[in-house]
Amino acid sequence: MRRPEVRPAGPAVSQAVELRRRYVEELRREGVTHREDVLRAFDAVPREEFVRDGFTTGDGRLVAPTDADFLDLVYRDAPLVTKLVDGVPVSSSSQPSLMAAMIEALDLRPGSRVLEIGVGTGYNAALMSAVGARVTSVDIQPDVVDRAVAALARIGLAGAVDVRLGDGYLGVPDAGPYDRVVVTVGLTGVSPHWLAQLVPDGCVLAPVAHAGSHPVLRVWRSRTGAVEGRAVLRAGFMSAAGPLAARHPWSHVAPRGGPLAPTTLRHPPVWRPPLDVFGYHDLWFAVGAWDRRAGFGAGPAGGWGGPGGCVLLDGAGTSWAGILADGSVQAAGPSAGGYAADALALRDRWVDEGRPRIDEWCVPLVATVDPETPILVPSGWQRRR
Ligand SMILES: C[S@@+](CC[C@H](N)C(=O)[O-])C[C@H]1O[C@@H](n2cnc3c(N)ncnc32)[C@H](O)[C@@H]1O
Incomplete structure (x- = not known):
């Protein structure tokens, strides 16, 4: 593992170090991960380097690195939107507590091989690298890939994280097999290519559309060859481009724009x-x-x-x-x-039924009939026995 480079201390750097400490304490208090190595990764990787072109906050404010509260906003437990198309977010740095919970759920070990779908800013890839994983990450947008590569290089991780341009649906076969596939964009189903690129006891962690949000599922192939999933965490993500977001016969009702009719x-x-x-x-x-x-x-x-x-x-x-x-x-x-x-x-x-929690649900995943780009979608949720 290559560690992020340590920079000479200047006023902005020491402010960032201070704010990062507060941020890590907040993640610790929230209890989203119990792994000290994951918290150390959040302490070691400078998030501001991944949003050097600014970002948009949840309330729609455009924040530039020259703004007085730039660093303060970077080190909050909030997603930072880094690209909008026609007002719709198409790339971001995800919410830190969600990243921490997902990295914990991946159960990474030093040397684990991970394929990330959706490099975005590159920050999550850098965090996983800082806990010792060997990361390959793919993104469908060329400008997003260029910026992530530049950010990773700025903190000394050029070459340590293998960033590719392409539709993540296909995975990255030449860098596999992987111990884990982690998806950081919302899907309607899991690509069969990812399962084919996993080691036999590997698994996929992916936010899969369910009733208007994208809870994170753990998905794996059982000994019988069946594909099974388990809900792990509640979450919300932006939607993927391409076949990963195709509607299918088991989809929930399509989301509606605009307010609902007045209550009667x-x-x-x-x-x-x-x-x-x-x-x-x-x-x-x-x-x-x-x-x-x-x-x-x-x-x-x-x-x-x-x-x-x-x-x-x-x-x-x-x-x-x-x-x-x-x-x-x-x-x-x-x-x-x-x-x-x-x-x-x-x-x-x-x-x-005893107020079942999200993580008490499991589901078989079945292939859609699309001959070119089938996806594996949840069908028939059951309580775990
Ligand atoms: C929420 S961002 C990822 C956050 C990122 N992991 C980080 O640490 O900043 C989602 C990313 O998924 C990418 N994406 C969307 N559809 C994709 C696809 N089919 N294949 C690969 N990447 C995709 C988007 O371009 C976007 O950059």
């Missing part, structure tokens, strides 16, 4: 205090496992406050029912009564 039907809250963010995502995942109409809704005009939540939607987007964190149900549209009844039944089923 309300059922009262049942939980005081409301579910916390983990409990709510457990409920949402279960609703998605039981019903393909489940997706994300920002709420009717004015919203529900916060980032939105779990809704059942009809294909045309006219009828919907949302389940909020306090267990209340709101609905609208010509079939509001039926949608609300279904939402209430799903909410109560989750309670009756």
Whole structure:
């Protein structure tokens, strides 16, 4: 493993070191990883070198390296969007706590061979390299690849991380086999090429579309040759380009742009205090496992406050029912009564079944029929025994 280069201390460098210490303490407090080597990697790799052309924050602010709070914003537990096309994010540095949790879930050892799909800024590849992995990373956008290569070179990792340009769907066969494939962009299904490029007991860690977000699944081929998956973490990612994001017969209802029709039907809250963010995502995942109409809704005009939540939607987007964190149900549209009844039944089923957590679910993955670019998609979620 090559360590990131140590730079001579100047005022900005010492400020970065100080802020990085705070950032690592925040990750430690959040409990997203228990591995000291992973926390040390976050301490060693300068994130600012991977966003040298600036970034956009969650509230839409464009931040330049010359801004007084540039470093302060770099060392927050937040994603940094580094490229937008027509206002849509197409590349970013993912949320640090999510990267930490995924690196932990990969169970990397010194010398582990990893294929990353979506190099983005190169920061996650540098972190994995800092824990001793041998990383190959591929990205579909040429300018993104160029910037990642330059950033990795700036911190002394040129050549240590093998960066390729291409559609990650195909994997990178000539650098395999890999112990792990890690995907840092949202998919609808897993590429069969990745499984073919793994060692026999290797696995893929990938955010796969489910009810309006991209929870992270661990996917592997069992001894019988069947492909199996297990949900590991809740997460949200931008969507991949190309066949990795194809819709398929088991897809959840397509997301709708714009607000939902105004609420016409309300059922009262049942939980005081409301579910916390983990409990709510457990409920949402279960609703998605039981019903393909489940997706994300920002709420009717004015919203529900916060980032939105779990809704059942009809294909045309006219009828919907949302389940909020306090267990209340709101609905609208010509079939509001039926949608609300279904939402209430799903909410109560989750309670009756003991409030299953996300990581209690497993699923077989089946190949789509596309002859050119099939993907392996989850079909038939079950509780683990
Ligand atoms: C969230 S960013 C990755 C974050 C990155 N790992 C980091 O540390 O900064 C997602 C990346 O996936 C790339 N991407 C999208 N579709 C892809 C595909 N089919 N193959 C390879 N890369 C893809 C995008 O170009 C984008 O740079």
